[in-house]
Amino acid sequence: MPFVNWLKRHLVVIAGILTLAYLLLPNVIVTVFSFNKPKGRFNYEWQQFSLDAWKRPCGVADMCGSLSISLQIAVWATIGATILGTMIAFALVRYRFRARGAVNSLIFLPMAMPEVVMAASLLTLFLNMGAQLGFYTILIAHIMFCLSFVVTAVKARVMSMDPRLEEAARDLYAGPVQTFLRVTLPIAAPGIAAGALLSFALSFDDFIITNFNAGSTVTFPMFVWGSAQRGTPVQINVIGTAMFLVAVLFVLSSMLINNRRNNQKA
Amino acid sequence: MSTLAEAPPPLAPPAEEKKPPRKRGRFTPYWLLLPGILWLIIFFALPMIYQASTSVQQGSLEQGYKVTWHFATYWDALSQYWPQFLRSVFYAAAATVLCLLLGYPLAYLIAFRAGRWRNLIMILVIAPFFTSFLIRTLAWKTILADNGPVVHALNSLHVLDLTNWLGWTAGDRVLATPLAVVCGLTYNFLPFMILPLYTSLERIDGRLHEAAGDLYARPWTTFRKVTFPLSMPGVVSGTLLTFIPAAGDYVNSELLGSTDTRMIGNVIQTQFLRILDYPTAAALSFILMAAILAMVTIYIRRSGTEDLV
Numbered sequence: 001m002p003f004v005n006w007l008k009r010h011l012v013v014i015a016g017i018l019t020l021a022y023l024l025l026p027n028v029i030v031t032v033f034s035f036n037k038p039k040g041r042f043n044y045e046w047q048q049f050s051l052d053a054w055k056r057p058c059g060v061a062d063m064c065g066s067l068s069i070s071l072q073i074a075v076w077a078t079i080g081a082t083i084l085g086t087m088i089a090f091a092l093v094r095y096r097f098r099a100r101g102a103v104n105s106l107i108f109l110p111m112a113m114p115e116v117v118m119a120a121s122l123l124t125l126f127l128n129m130g131a132q133l134g135f136y137t138i139l140i141a142h143i144m145f146c147l148s149f150v151v152t153a154v155k156a157r158v159m160s161m162d163p164r165l166e167e168a169a170r171d172l173y174a175g176p177v178q179t180f181l182r183v184t185l186p187i188a189a190p191g192i193a194a195g196a197l198l199s200f201a202l203s204f205d206d207f208i209i210t211n212f213n214a215g216s217t218v219t220f221p222m223f224v225w226g227s228a229q230r231g232t233p234v235q236i237n238v239i240g241t242a243m244f245l246v247a248v249l250f251v252l253s254s255m256l257i258n259n260r261r262n263n264q265k266a
Numbered sequence: 267m268s269t270l271a272e273a274p275p276p277l278a279p280p281a282e283e284k285k286p287p288r289k290r291g292r293f294t295p296y297w298l299l300l301p302g303i304l305w306l307i308i309f310f311a312l313p314m315i316y317q318a319s320t321s322v323q324q325g326s327l328e329q330g331y332k333v334t335w336h337f338a339t340y341w342d343a344l345s346q347y348w349p350q351f352l353r354s355v356f357y358a359a360a361a362t363v364l365c366l367l368l369g370y371p372l373a374y375l376i377a378f379r380a381g382r383w384r385n386l387i388m389i390l391v392i393a394p395f396f397t398s399f400l401i402r403t404l405a406w407k408t409i410l411a412d413n414g415p416v417v418h419a420l421n422s423l424h425v426l427d428l429t430n431w432l433g434w435t436a437g438d439r440v441l442a443t444p445l446a447v448v449c450g451l452t453y454n455f456l457p458f459m460i461l462p463l464y465t466s467l468e469r470i471d472g473r474l475h476e477a478a479g480d481l482y483a484r485p486w487t488t489f490r491k492v493t494f495p496l497s498m499p500g501v502v503s504g505t506l507l508t509f510i511p512a513a514g515d516y517v518n519s520e521l522l523g524s525t526d527t528r529m530i531g532n533v534i535q536t537q538f539l540r541i542l543d544y545p546t547a548a549a550l551s552f553i554l555m556a557a558i559l560a561m562v563t564i565y566i567r568r569s570g571t572e573d574l575v
Contacts, residue, residue, distance in 0.1 A: 016375030114514025247396035
Protein backbone atom coordinates (compact mmCIF):
# COMPACT_ATOMS: atom_id res chain seq x y z
CA MET A 1 0.00 0.00 0.00
CA PRO A 2 2.23 2.82 -1.20
CA PHE A 3 -0.28 5.51 -0.34
CA VAL A 4 -0.59 4.43 3.29
CA ASN A 5 3.19 4.27 3.58
CA TRP A 6 3.54 7.72 2.09
CA LEU A 7 0.91 9.00 4.50
CA LYS A 8 2.70 7.42 7.44
CA ARG A 9 6.03 8.92 6.49
CA HIS A 10 4.62 12.40 6.03
CA LEU A 11 2.06 12.37 8.83
CA VAL A 12 3.93 14.97 10.88
CA VAL A 13 4.33 17.26 7.88
CA ILE A 14 0.65 16.99 6.96
CA ALA A 15 -0.50 17.59 10.54
CA GLY A 16 1.90 20.53 10.89
CA ILE A 17 0.68 22.13 7.68
CA LEU A 18 -2.94 21.70 8.77
CA THR A 19 -2.15 23.49 12.05
CA LEU A 20 -0.44 26.24 10.11
CA ALA A 21 -3.56 26.57 7.98
CA TYR A 22 -5.68 26.81 11.15
CA LEU A 23 -3.39 29.59 12.39
CA LEU A 24 -3.49 31.53 9.14
CA LEU A 25 -7.14 31.03 8.14
CA PRO A 26 -8.41 34.08 10.11
CA ASN A 27 -5.73 36.25 8.50
CA VAL A 28 -6.85 35.11 5.07
CA ILE A 29 -10.45 35.95 5.98
CA VAL A 30 -9.43 39.36 7.34
CA THR A 31 -7.57 40.11 4.10
CA VAL A 32 -10.34 38.91 1.81
CA PHE A 33 -13.00 40.83 3.71
CA SER A 34 -10.97 44.02 3.52
CA PHE A 35 -12.10 44.08 -0.14
CA ASN A 36 -15.74 43.57 0.74
CA LYS A 37 -18.59 46.01 0.31
CA PRO A 38 -20.87 44.96 3.17
CA LYS A 39 -24.61 45.43 3.34
CA GLY A 40 -25.69 46.81 6.69
CA ARG A 41 -23.46 47.44 9.66
CA PHE A 42 -21.57 44.17 9.94
CA ASN A 43 -18.80 42.86 7.76
CA TYR A 44 -19.28 39.12 8.33
CA GLU A 45 -20.79 38.09 5.01
CA TRP A 46 -19.29 38.45 1.56
CA GLN A 47 -21.24 40.81 -0.71
CA GLN A 48 -19.13 42.26 -3.50
CA PHE A 49 -15.60 43.30 -4.32
CA SER A 50 -14.66 46.88 -3.62
CA LEU A 51 -11.54 48.94 -3.03
CA ASP A 52 -13.37 51.65 -1.06
CA ALA A 53 -11.90 50.83 2.32
CA TRP A 54 -8.34 50.66 0.98
CA LYS A 55 -8.77 54.06 -0.68
CA ARG A 56 -9.94 55.72 2.52
CA PRO A 57 -8.43 53.76 5.41
CA CYS A 58 -9.20 56.56 7.86
CA GLY A 59 -12.74 57.09 6.55
CA VAL A 60 -14.29 55.90 9.81
CA ALA A 61 -14.77 58.38 12.60
CA ASP A 62 -12.38 57.90 15.55
CA MET A 63 -10.65 54.80 14.21
CA CYS A 64 -7.35 56.37 13.22
CA GLY A 65 -7.42 58.46 16.38
CA SER A 66 -7.57 55.28 18.45
CA LEU A 67 -4.82 53.80 16.30
CA SER A 68 -2.55 56.74 17.04
CA ILE A 69 -3.26 56.51 20.80
CA SER A 70 -2.38 52.80 20.70
CA LEU A 71 0.84 53.54 18.80
CA GLN A 72 1.89 56.24 21.27
CA ILE A 73 1.20 54.02 24.26
CA ALA A 74 3.03 51.09 22.65
CA VAL A 75 6.10 53.22 21.88
CA TRP A 76 6.36 54.67 25.39
CA ALA A 77 5.57 51.34 27.06
CA THR A 78 8.27 49.68 24.95
CA ILE A 79 10.85 52.32 25.87
CA GLY A 80 9.97 52.17 29.58
CA ALA A 81 9.74 48.39 29.87
CA THR A 82 12.90 47.81 27.82
CA ILE A 83 15.05 50.14 29.93
CA LEU A 84 13.74 48.92 33.29
CA GLY A 85 13.71 45.28 32.20
CA THR A 86 17.23 45.32 30.78
CA MET A 87 18.56 46.79 34.03
CA ILE A 88 16.86 44.06 36.07
CA ALA A 89 18.11 41.35 33.72
CA PHE A 90 21.72 42.50 34.04
CA ALA A 91 21.46 42.69 37.82
CA LEU A 92 20.01 39.17 37.96
CA VAL A 93 22.59 37.55 35.71
CA ARG A 94 25.71 39.40 36.74
CA TYR A 95 25.44 39.84 40.50
CA ARG A 96 24.84 37.72 43.58
CA PHE A 97 22.74 39.54 46.15
CA ARG A 98 20.15 38.89 48.77
CA ALA A 99 16.50 38.70 47.79
CA ARG A 100 17.38 37.19 44.40
CA GLY A 101 14.70 34.55 44.88
CA ALA A 102 12.10 37.14 45.80
CA VAL A 103 13.02 39.26 42.78
CA ASN A 104 12.80 36.23 40.51
CA SER A 105 9.31 35.38 41.71
CA LEU A 106 8.20 38.99 41.44
CA ILE A 107 9.30 38.87 37.79
CA PHE A 108 7.64 35.53 37.16
CA LEU A 109 4.26 36.19 38.80
CA PRO A 110 2.87 38.77 36.32
CA MET A 111 3.41 36.25 33.51
CA ALA A 112 1.65 33.51 35.50
CA MET A 113 -1.35 35.61 36.45
CA PRO A 114 -4.55 35.71 34.39
CA GLU A 115 -4.78 39.13 32.81
CA VAL A 116 -8.21 39.78 34.21
CA VAL A 117 -6.90 39.44 37.78
CA MET A 118 -4.11 41.97 37.19
CA ALA A 119 -6.51 44.28 35.40
CA ALA A 120 -9.04 44.21 38.23
CA SER A 121 -6.46 44.68 40.97
CA LEU A 122 -4.87 47.64 39.18
CA LEU A 123 -8.29 49.19 38.86
CA THR A 124 -8.89 48.88 42.62
CA LEU A 125 -5.53 50.59 43.21
CA PHE A 126 -6.33 53.45 40.84
CA LEU A 127 -9.81 53.85 42.30
CA ASN A 128 -8.41 53.94 45.82
CA MET A 129 -5.79 56.51 44.82
CA GLY A 130 -8.44 58.53 43.06
CA ALA A 131 -6.34 58.51 39.90
CA GLN A 132 -7.79 59.86 36.68
CA LEU A 133 -8.15 56.87 34.35
CA GLY A 134 -6.79 57.45 30.86
CA PHE A 135 -3.60 57.59 28.83
CA TYR A 136 -1.24 57.50 31.82
CA THR A 137 -2.96 54.69 33.73
CA ILE A 138 -2.90 52.59 30.54
CA LEU A 139 0.79 53.38 30.08
CA ILE A 140 1.60 52.44 33.69
CA ALA A 141 -0.24 49.14 33.32
CA HIS A 142 1.44 48.30 30.01
CA ILE A 143 4.95 48.96 31.33
CA MET A 144 4.08 46.73 34.29
CA PHE A 145 3.09 43.67 32.28
CA CYS A 146 5.71 44.10 29.53
CA LEU A 147 8.53 44.34 32.08
CA SER A 148 8.65 40.61 32.90
CA PHE A 149 8.81 39.62 29.25
CA VAL A 150 11.74 41.97 28.60
CA VAL A 151 13.60 40.60 31.65
CA THR A 152 13.10 37.02 30.41
CA ALA A 153 14.25 37.79 26.87
CA VAL A 154 17.34 39.78 27.91
CA LYS A 155 18.26 37.32 30.66
CA ALA A 156 18.31 34.41 28.22
CA ARG A 157 20.70 36.28 25.96
CA VAL A 158 23.05 37.61 28.65
CA MET A 159 23.22 34.20 30.34
CA SER A 160 24.49 32.52 27.20
CA MET A 161 27.16 35.19 26.74
CA ASP A 162 30.80 34.22 27.21
CA PRO A 163 32.22 36.21 30.15
CA ARG A 164 35.71 35.83 28.69
CA LEU A 165 34.84 38.33 25.97
CA GLU A 166 34.53 41.07 28.55
CA GLU A 167 37.67 39.92 30.35
CA ALA A 168 39.50 40.09 27.03
CA ALA A 169 38.25 43.65 26.52
CA ARG A 170 39.51 44.63 29.96
CA ASP A 171 42.86 42.94 29.30
CA LEU A 172 43.11 45.16 26.24
CA TYR A 173 42.74 48.19 28.52
CA ALA A 174 39.12 49.01 27.79
CA GLY A 175 37.49 50.93 30.63
CA PRO A 176 34.22 49.73 32.15
CA VAL A 177 32.16 52.13 30.05
CA GLN A 178 34.01 51.21 26.88
CA THR A 179 33.67 47.49 27.64
CA PHE A 180 29.96 47.90 28.19
CA LEU A 181 29.33 49.97 25.07
CA ARG A 182 31.63 48.15 22.66
CA VAL A 183 31.33 44.54 23.88
CA THR A 184 28.49 43.86 26.31
CA LEU A 185 25.75 45.92 24.72
CA PRO A 186 26.27 44.72 21.12
CA ILE A 187 26.19 41.09 22.29
CA ALA A 188 23.07 41.63 24.41
CA ALA A 189 21.39 43.65 21.63
CA PRO A 190 19.42 40.78 20.01
CA GLY A 191 17.91 39.90 23.40
CA ILE A 192 17.05 43.52 24.08
CA ALA A 193 15.56 43.87 20.60
CA ALA A 194 13.48 40.73 21.08
CA GLY A 195 12.20 42.06 24.41
CA ALA A 196 11.37 45.43 22.89
CA LEU A 197 9.57 43.88 19.93
CA LEU A 198 7.56 41.65 22.24
CA SER A 199 6.67 44.64 24.44
CA PHE A 200 5.49 46.60 21.45
CA ALA A 201 3.32 43.76 20.18
CA LEU A 202 1.89 42.99 23.63
CA SER A 203 1.14 46.61 24.43
CA PHE A 204 -0.33 47.41 21.03
CA ASP A 205 -2.59 44.37 21.15
CA ASP A 206 -3.62 44.42 24.80
CA PHE A 207 -7.30 44.56 25.41
CA ILE A 208 -8.18 43.08 28.81
CA ILE A 209 -5.96 45.23 31.03
CA THR A 210 -6.61 48.31 28.91
CA ASN A 211 -10.37 47.80 29.07
CA PHE A 212 -10.29 47.95 32.87
CA ASN A 213 -7.95 50.92 33.20
CA ALA A 214 -8.69 53.16 30.22
CA GLY A 215 -11.50 55.33 31.53
CA SER A 216 -12.90 57.04 28.46
CA THR A 217 -9.69 56.72 26.40
CA VAL A 218 -10.21 54.48 23.38
CA THR A 219 -7.26 52.45 22.10
CA PHE A 220 -7.41 50.53 18.84
CA PRO A 221 -8.28 47.14 20.41
CA MET A 222 -11.02 48.89 22.37
CA PHE A 223 -12.32 50.46 19.17
CA VAL A 224 -12.45 47.00 17.57
CA TRP A 225 -14.24 45.62 20.65
CA GLY A 226 -16.82 48.38 20.49
CA SER A 227 -17.30 47.83 16.77
CA ALA A 228 -18.17 44.19 17.41
CA GLN A 229 -21.31 45.50 19.07
CA ARG A 230 -22.04 48.58 16.96
CA GLY A 231 -21.03 47.33 13.54
CA THR A 232 -17.62 46.62 12.07
CA PRO A 233 -16.34 48.96 9.39
CA VAL A 234 -14.32 47.34 6.58
CA GLN A 235 -11.45 49.67 7.47
CA ILE A 236 -10.70 47.50 10.50
CA ASN A 237 -9.85 44.68 8.12
CA VAL A 238 -7.67 47.03 6.08
CA ILE A 239 -5.67 47.95 9.20
CA GLY A 240 -5.45 44.26 10.19
CA THR A 241 -4.18 43.25 6.77
CA ALA A 242 -1.69 46.11 6.67
CA MET A 243 -0.31 45.17 10.11
CA PHE A 244 0.19 41.58 9.00
CA LEU A 245 1.98 42.64 5.82
CA VAL A 246 4.20 45.12 7.66
CA ALA A 247 5.15 42.43 10.20
CA VAL A 248 6.04 39.91 7.48
CA LEU A 249 8.07 42.47 5.51
CA PHE A 250 9.82 43.64 8.67
CA VAL A 251 10.88 40.14 9.69
CA LEU A 252 11.83 39.15 6.13
CA SER A 253 14.03 42.22 5.68
CA SER A 254 15.74 41.75 9.05
CA MET A 255 16.44 38.14 8.05
CA LEU A 256 17.91 39.23 4.72
CA ILE A 257 20.16 41.73 6.48
CA ASN A 258 21.30 39.04 8.90
CA ASN A 259 22.02 36.62 6.07
CA ARG A 260 24.05 39.18 4.20
CA ARG A 261 26.07 39.95 7.30
CA ASN A 262 26.78 36.29 7.90
CA ASN A 263 27.80 35.84 4.29
CA GLN A 264 30.19 38.75 4.51
CA LYS A 265 31.81 37.22 7.55
CA ALA A 266 32.21 33.85 5.90
CA MET B 267 15.85 4.92 29.43
CA SER B 268 15.95 7.52 32.12
CA THR B 269 19.73 7.75 31.82
CA LEU B 270 19.30 8.52 28.15
CA ALA B 271 16.86 11.29 28.93
CA GLU B 272 19.17 12.78 31.47
CA ALA B 273 22.39 12.46 29.52
CA PRO B 274 23.50 14.51 26.55
CA PRO B 275 22.01 17.91 25.83
CA PRO B 276 22.00 19.87 29.04
CA LEU B 277 18.42 21.08 29.25
CA ALA B 278 19.05 23.72 31.83
CA PRO B 279 22.42 25.33 32.36
CA PRO B 280 23.78 23.19 35.23
CA ALA B 281 23.55 25.69 38.04
CA GLU B 282 23.76 29.40 38.37
CA GLU B 283 25.89 29.19 41.47
CA LYS B 284 29.09 28.46 39.54
CA LYS B 285 30.17 32.03 38.92
CA PRO B 286 32.23 33.69 41.63
CA PRO B 287 30.62 36.65 43.32
CA ARG B 288 31.72 40.00 42.05
CA LYS B 289 33.63 42.08 44.50
CA ARG B 290 33.40 45.45 42.83
CA GLY B 291 30.23 47.53 43.10
CA ARG B 292 28.43 46.02 46.06
CA PHE B 293 25.48 48.30 45.59
CA THR B 294 25.38 48.16 41.81
CA PRO B 295 22.78 45.36 41.58
CA TYR B 296 20.44 47.26 43.86
CA TRP B 297 20.64 50.42 41.79
CA LEU B 298 19.98 48.39 38.66
CA LEU B 299 17.00 46.67 40.23
CA LEU B 300 15.46 49.58 42.06
CA PRO B 301 13.36 51.35 39.40
CA GLY B 302 11.92 48.21 37.79
CA ILE B 303 11.25 46.39 41.03
CA LEU B 304 9.61 49.48 42.52
CA TRP B 305 7.39 49.62 39.46
CA LEU B 306 6.34 46.00 39.98
CA ILE B 307 5.81 46.46 43.71
CA ILE B 308 3.67 49.57 43.28
CA PHE B 309 1.69 48.49 40.24
CA PHE B 310 1.59 44.72 40.66
CA ALA B 311 2.04 43.66 44.30
CA LEU B 312 0.36 46.62 45.97
CA PRO B 313 -2.79 46.34 43.81
CA MET B 314 -3.11 42.71 44.92
CA ILE B 315 -3.16 43.90 48.52
CA TYR B 316 -5.74 46.56 47.68
CA GLN B 317 -7.81 43.92 46.00
CA ALA B 318 -7.57 41.64 49.01
CA SER B 319 -8.81 44.45 51.21
CA THR B 320 -11.59 45.34 48.76
CA SER B 321 -12.82 41.76 48.81
CA VAL B 322 -13.60 41.93 52.54
CA GLN B 323 -15.31 45.32 52.39
CA GLN B 324 -18.98 46.09 52.68
CA GLY B 325 -20.98 49.11 51.71
CA SER B 326 -22.31 50.69 48.57
CA LEU B 327 -21.00 52.83 45.77
CA GLU B 328 -22.86 55.92 47.07
CA GLN B 329 -21.96 55.65 50.74
CA GLY B 330 -18.49 54.25 50.25
CA TYR B 331 -16.95 50.94 51.24
CA LYS B 332 -15.49 49.97 54.61
CA VAL B 333 -13.35 47.02 55.59
CA THR B 334 -15.59 44.82 57.73
CA TRP B 335 -13.76 41.51 57.27
CA HIS B 336 -16.86 40.23 55.59
CA PHE B 337 -15.52 36.89 54.36
CA ALA B 338 -19.03 35.73 53.46
CA THR B 339 -18.55 37.56 50.15
CA TYR B 340 -16.23 34.73 49.12
CA TRP B 341 -18.79 32.11 49.99
CA ASP B 342 -21.61 33.99 48.25
CA ALA B 343 -19.49 34.55 45.15
CA LEU B 344 -18.45 30.93 44.99
CA SER B 345 -21.93 29.51 45.53
CA GLN B 346 -23.41 31.85 42.96
CA TYR B 347 -20.78 31.54 40.26
CA TRP B 348 -19.38 28.02 40.58
CA PRO B 349 -20.82 27.00 37.18
CA GLN B 350 -18.77 29.75 35.51
CA PHE B 351 -15.67 28.67 37.43
CA LEU B 352 -16.10 25.06 36.39
CA ARG B 353 -16.79 26.08 32.82
CA SER B 354 -13.64 28.21 32.69
CA VAL B 355 -11.48 25.36 33.93
CA PHE B 356 -13.12 22.93 31.54
CA TYR B 357 -12.86 25.19 28.46
CA ALA B 358 -9.29 26.17 29.28
CA ALA B 359 -8.30 22.53 29.77
CA ALA B 360 -9.95 21.51 26.49
CA ALA B 361 -8.20 24.34 24.65
CA THR B 362 -4.86 23.40 26.22
CA VAL B 363 -5.17 19.76 25.16
CA LEU B 364 -6.18 20.82 21.64
CA CYS B 365 -3.26 23.26 21.49
CA LEU B 366 -0.87 20.49 22.48
CA LEU B 367 -2.30 18.07 19.90
CA LEU B 368 -2.25 20.70 17.15
CA GLY B 369 0.92 22.50 18.17
CA TYR B 370 3.21 19.54 18.67
CA PRO B 371 3.31 18.38 15.04
CA LEU B 372 3.94 21.93 13.84
CA ALA B 373 6.71 22.53 16.40
CA TYR B 374 8.21 19.16 15.44
CA LEU B 375 7.97 20.05 11.77
CA ILE B 376 9.77 23.36 12.29
CA ALA B 377 12.46 21.81 14.49
CA PHE B 378 13.33 18.70 12.47
CA ARG B 379 11.70 18.56 9.06
CA ALA B 380 11.41 22.09 7.71
CA GLY B 381 14.94 22.51 6.36
CA ARG B 382 15.21 25.76 4.45
CA TRP B 383 11.51 26.48 5.04
CA ARG B 384 12.10 26.80 8.77
CA ASN B 385 12.40 30.59 8.89
CA LEU B 386 9.39 31.12 6.66
CA ILE B 387 7.16 28.86 8.77
CA MET B 388 8.44 30.59 11.89
CA ILE B 389 7.42 33.96 10.41
CA LEU B 390 3.99 32.59 9.54
CA VAL B 391 3.53 31.43 13.14
CA ILE B 392 4.54 34.77 14.65
CA ALA B 393 3.24 37.29 12.10
CA PRO B 394 -0.51 36.83 12.85
CA PHE B 395 0.33 38.24 16.29
CA PHE B 396 0.63 41.63 14.70
CA THR B 397 -2.91 41.69 13.44
CA SER B 398 -4.93 42.60 16.51
CA PHE B 399 -6.23 39.39 18.12
CA LEU B 400 -9.69 40.92 18.37
CA ILE B 401 -9.85 41.35 14.60
CA ARG B 402 -8.73 37.76 14.10
CA THR B 403 -11.23 36.48 16.66
CA LEU B 404 -14.00 38.36 14.86
CA ALA B 405 -12.93 36.59 11.66
CA TRP B 406 -14.03 33.32 13.30
CA LYS B 407 -17.57 34.68 13.19
CA THR B 408 -17.32 34.59 9.43
CA ILE B 409 -15.63 31.18 9.36
CA LEU B 410 -18.12 29.51 11.68
CA ALA B 411 -21.16 31.38 10.34
CA ASP B 412 -24.45 29.48 10.27
CA ASN B 413 -24.58 29.18 6.49
CA GLY B 414 -20.84 28.94 6.07
CA PRO B 415 -18.85 26.05 4.58
CA VAL B 416 -17.57 24.82 7.97
CA VAL B 417 -21.05 24.26 9.37
CA HIS B 418 -22.15 22.66 6.09
CA ALA B 419 -19.19 20.31 6.09
CA LEU B 420 -19.64 19.32 9.73
CA ASN B 421 -23.32 18.82 9.11
CA SER B 422 -22.91 16.61 6.06
CA LEU B 423 -20.26 14.54 7.85
CA HIS B 424 -22.73 14.13 10.73
CA VAL B 425 -20.17 15.56 13.12
CA LEU B 426 -22.72 18.03 14.40
CA ASP B 427 -25.01 15.18 15.46
CA LEU B 428 -22.21 13.89 17.64
CA THR B 429 -21.29 17.29 19.08
CA ASN B 430 -24.97 18.08 19.68
CA TRP B 431 -25.27 14.86 21.60
CA LEU B 432 -22.20 15.81 23.65
CA GLY B 433 -23.68 19.23 24.30
CA TRP B 434 -20.86 21.08 22.54
CA THR B 435 -23.09 22.52 19.84
CA ALA B 436 -26.76 23.29 19.56
CA GLY B 437 -28.87 22.48 16.53
CA ASP B 438 -27.47 23.46 13.16
CA ARG B 439 -25.09 26.05 14.44
CA VAL B 440 -21.58 26.25 15.82
CA LEU B 441 -21.46 29.95 16.67
CA ALA B 442 -22.70 30.81 20.18
CA THR B 443 -21.91 27.30 21.42
CA PRO B 444 -19.12 25.90 23.64
CA LEU B 445 -17.41 24.45 20.54
CA ALA B 446 -16.98 27.92 19.05
CA VAL B 447 -15.53 29.30 22.30
CA VAL B 448 -13.06 26.43 22.67
CA CYS B 449 -12.13 26.79 19.00
CA GLY B 450 -11.42 30.49 19.55
CA LEU B 451 -9.44 29.87 22.74
CA THR B 452 -7.38 27.18 21.00
CA TYR B 453 -6.68 29.49 18.10
CA ASN B 454 -5.77 32.45 20.29
CA PHE B 455 -3.27 30.64 22.50
CA LEU B 456 -1.81 28.18 19.99
CA PRO B 457 1.36 30.23 19.34
CA PHE B 458 2.03 30.25 23.11
CA MET B 459 2.16 26.46 22.88
CA ILE B 460 4.16 26.21 19.67
CA LEU B 461 7.03 28.54 20.63
CA PRO B 462 8.14 26.85 23.89
CA LEU B 463 7.65 23.43 22.29
CA TYR B 464 9.83 24.47 19.38
CA THR B 465 12.51 25.87 21.70
CA SER B 466 12.80 22.65 23.67
CA LEU B 467 12.61 20.40 20.58
CA GLU B 468 15.28 22.40 18.83
CA ARG B 469 17.71 21.78 21.70
CA ILE B 470 17.46 18.01 21.24
CA ASP B 471 20.58 16.53 19.71
CA GLY B 472 19.63 14.91 16.39
CA ARG B 473 22.15 12.15 17.05
CA LEU B 474 19.86 10.81 19.79
CA HIS B 475 17.30 10.00 17.11
CA GLU B 476 19.95 8.23 15.06
CA ALA B 477 21.07 6.33 18.13
CA ALA B 478 17.51 5.25 18.85
CA GLY B 479 17.17 4.14 15.23
CA ASP B 480 20.45 2.20 15.45
CA LEU B 481 19.08 0.41 18.47
CA TYR B 482 16.14 -0.72 16.33
CA ALA B 483 13.58 1.65 17.84
CA ARG B 484 10.75 2.30 15.39
CA PRO B 485 9.89 5.95 14.76
CA TRP B 486 6.94 5.88 17.15
CA THR B 487 9.06 4.29 19.90
CA THR B 488 11.79 6.85 19.33
CA PHE B 489 9.23 9.59 19.73
CA ARG B 490 7.68 8.07 22.83
CA LYS B 491 10.91 7.22 24.60
CA VAL B 492 13.35 9.88 23.43
CA THR B 493 11.80 12.94 21.79
CA PHE B 494 8.75 13.43 23.96
CA PRO B 495 10.48 13.05 27.38
CA LEU B 496 13.20 15.47 26.26
CA SER B 497 10.59 18.00 25.20
CA MET B 498 8.86 17.95 28.58
CA PRO B 499 10.09 21.43 29.64
CA GLY B 500 8.46 22.82 26.51
CA VAL B 501 5.27 20.85 27.14
CA VAL B 502 5.04 22.13 30.71
CA SER B 503 5.68 25.79 29.92
CA GLY B 504 3.48 25.58 26.81
CA THR B 505 0.52 24.15 28.72
CA LEU B 506 0.91 26.77 31.45
CA LEU B 507 1.18 29.62 28.95
CA THR B 508 -2.00 28.32 27.32
CA PHE B 509 -4.07 27.27 30.31
CA ILE B 510 -3.59 30.30 32.57
CA PRO B 511 -4.58 33.02 30.12
CA ALA B 512 -7.34 30.85 28.67
CA ALA B 513 -8.93 30.33 32.09
CA GLY B 514 -9.13 34.08 32.64
CA ASP B 515 -10.13 35.05 29.11
CA TYR B 516 -13.49 36.64 28.47
CA VAL B 517 -13.03 37.85 24.91
CA ASN B 518 -13.68 34.55 23.13
CA SER B 519 -16.79 33.67 25.08
CA GLU B 520 -18.11 37.19 24.58
CA LEU B 521 -17.48 37.35 20.82
CA LEU B 522 -18.06 33.72 19.82
CA GLY B 523 -20.27 32.41 22.62
CA SER B 524 -23.62 33.16 24.18
CA THR B 525 -24.95 33.70 27.70
CA ASP B 526 -24.67 29.94 28.19
CA THR B 527 -20.93 29.98 27.63
CA ARG B 528 -20.01 32.77 30.02
CA MET B 529 -16.69 32.16 31.74
CA ILE B 530 -15.47 33.55 35.04
CA GLY B 531 -13.62 36.33 33.21
CA ASN B 532 -16.95 37.59 31.86
CA VAL B 533 -18.43 37.61 35.36
CA ILE B 534 -15.47 39.53 36.83
CA GLN B 535 -15.60 42.03 33.99
CA THR B 536 -19.34 42.58 34.39
CA GLN B 537 -19.14 42.89 38.19
CA PHE B 538 -16.29 45.39 37.99
CA LEU B 539 -17.23 47.54 35.02
CA ARG B 540 -21.03 47.34 34.79
CA ILE B 541 -22.56 46.34 38.11
CA LEU B 542 -19.79 48.09 40.08
CA ASP B 543 -20.01 45.56 42.91
CA TYR B 544 -16.33 45.81 43.79
CA PRO B 545 -16.19 43.43 46.79
CA THR B 546 -17.78 40.55 44.87
CA ALA B 547 -15.61 41.23 41.82
CA ALA B 548 -12.46 41.33 43.95
CA ALA B 549 -13.40 38.13 45.75
CA LEU B 550 -14.08 36.39 42.43
CA SER B 551 -10.75 37.39 40.97
CA PHE B 552 -8.97 36.27 44.15
CA ILE B 553 -10.65 32.88 43.99
CA LEU B 554 -9.62 32.59 40.34
CA MET B 555 -6.03 33.50 41.19
CA ALA B 556 -5.87 31.05 44.09
CA ALA B 557 -7.40 28.24 42.06
CA ILE B 558 -4.94 28.77 39.24
CA LEU B 559 -1.92 29.02 41.52
CA ALA B 560 -2.98 25.80 43.26
CA MET B 561 -3.49 23.92 40.00
CA VAL B 562 -0.23 25.21 38.56
CA THR B 563 1.73 24.24 41.68
CA ILE B 564 0.36 20.71 41.67
CA TYR B 565 1.01 20.40 37.96
CA ILE B 566 4.62 21.58 38.23
CA ARG B 567 5.27 19.24 41.15
CA ARG B 568 3.88 16.28 39.29
CA SER B 569 5.66 17.00 36.05
CA GLY B 570 8.91 17.42 37.96
CA THR B 571 10.15 20.35 35.89
CA GLU B 572 11.77 23.16 37.76
CA ASP B 573 12.93 25.55 35.05
CA LEU B 574 10.02 27.51 33.66
CA VAL B 575 9.34 29.69 30.65
